[in-house]
Amino acid sequence: MTTPSRSGLTLVELLSIVAIVAVLLALLLPAVEMARESARASACRNNLRQIGLAALQHEAAHNTLPTSGWGWGWMADPDRGAGKNQPGSWCYQLLPYLEGRPLHELGRGLPEHDKPEALALLAATPQEVFYCPSRRLARAMPNVKDGVPDTKGAGTFWYNANRSEKLAKSDYVGNIGDRWVYWGIGPTPDEAERGQGFLRLHNVDGVPVDAADVSGVLIQRLPLRLPQVKDGLSRTYFAGEKPIFTPDYKTGVPMNDDQSAWQGDDMDLMASTQFRPRVDPPKFTWEMGMPFGSAHPDGFNMVFCDGSVRFVSYDIAPATHNESGNRFDGMR
Template sequence: MDRTHKAWQVCHKPASRSLCAGFTLIELLVVIGIIGLLVQLMLPAVQSAREAARRATCLNHLRQIGLATQLHVTTHGYFPSGGWSGDFVADADRGYGRDQPGGWPFSVLDYLELSVLRDAAAGEDVTAEPLAPGYLTLLLSAPDVFYCPSRRPAQPYPFKTSGNAPWTPVTGRGVVPHGRVTKTDYAANSGDALYSAAEAFIGEPNMWTPDSYAALKHAPTNWTPTNDPATPYYQTGVSYYRSEVRPAQITDGTSKTYLVGEKFLRPSLYEDVNVVDSVVMMGDNQTAWAGYEWDNHRVAWNPRSPWSQGEYQPQADTSKAGFPNIYAFGSAHPSAMHMAFCDGSASTVAYDIAPEAHRAAANRLDGGE
């Protein structure tokens, strides 16, 4: 008998526990169970690390927006305007400030190294149907800096196309057949104003906007004043209807006043607002490039509001909330949101912030600390 055959015999003796012996089925199941348990123990840590990375990215986005805003202030002397209303979309040929119908995201493009998007739409008719190529590029561009990765990827999303309050803009109408537009997970601070859009739910008339560009040329204008505290149209924030707020007007201090922060949004609306046909979808039913609208502006509570203070309190996204979808700051993060301040800094704000402290940080001129 040769050596190979002898080795085979040794390895297969019943009493032998040689290194040649394999695992039994029970041993294999035990190993698989241990591996599964280790995976379960490690999964929360992995998920936590991923969320930490997403939070860091989100905070960095707001830092970029804060710094871009500082460059805007240096160039123009005032913070980015909120635009006219959701009926009007950004127009590259109408400059900055109160003459720009689009909102603050469009006004900071040049200072985010995204001027190519603004330039692409320059010289084109924003009322044309179908849309001019450069303008369509803008509406579908979806820059990363306007999205929180904890909530959704940076891409165009559907706007409200039918049912309750479908979006039918006066300008940019040619986008309607496409059904998707750039959105944003960040909203500018409109203070503790009763209005955070040119439209309202408080029994008062909407803020005035022209019926069209043609009407703006040939009919008298009746822009709504926003500087009288005795009216419901009074604005105490930094970016709002036709605003041109200068640093000197932020008497509470730029480091203590909100600029732009994460907005609250019901999770069921992340991918498509058309799944809901009620008021809650109005905080994400249009586009980042529209004017003064709930999609792009949020507020703190005002005592004259017909809704409770809790509706305006920052909170984590939840399917239970109603009016916070159109008024409140908030985010997809579990314990705190991110906020950029008027001095260009950015930091976290806990959801359990005292309501009066939140209101003071939103109001640029109430003497709050």
């Protein structure tokens, strides 16, 4: 009597197949992730390309580049036009050229008692072009202070707008120059009415700075024309990516990510080439809120004043990076 043979795999053979599949997956997954990151970085570059073109359109329409706003105590106001009279950020001033005109016009013409609520809605409404897809989706983040929901402190203290539960963000920051300067909250409403209380600039050491000496291209109440970029449009940064520490991409907690994209000048929206660029760090440091940087592993995207976009390595020579933030001729 013949015993029929049984076809099949032994346990050893099955384990060998599983091991081979696991090795193949281990080899394949990093390649897939690299391809995804390449696509996200390309989308990020496209965002900055659109921002650069919008800046050139703004300059053509108003004969100046946008300004940086009045300080973090002021929300953008559609009835205040462009230039030195606009309290909102450079991001807000570019919205009409980034398919964001309806958002830019939110609250226009409303009575003074109705406008603060409309501006609170503006503060919470994100625009996709200002978000790096390597970091996060275009969503509003919680309005927080010290890691908890905030009802009256930083991030919500706008003289001209009501509090908002959520805040639109920007992963892109403007070039404030080769030396960090800061405006703070800005003038009070009474001061603004009298044209006073502006340009209270100081550096990282708290020393006052004259606005005329600011070497960047986005300055409070100082609209610049392209010919004033003396070092060359293709040699001077207009804007670029900022670093955020990795645990807080979606929390709204970091000091350079706790404000709205549409309010006035703040370290959420400005950076300096005084500091070395850096990849998103795992822990908070005070300096982190001041340099350029990104979520990309090898470098960061920058748009120059001629509208060109370049990927810059974190290993860029410090002097080269520093000079790229200075609109004046050469180093000072």
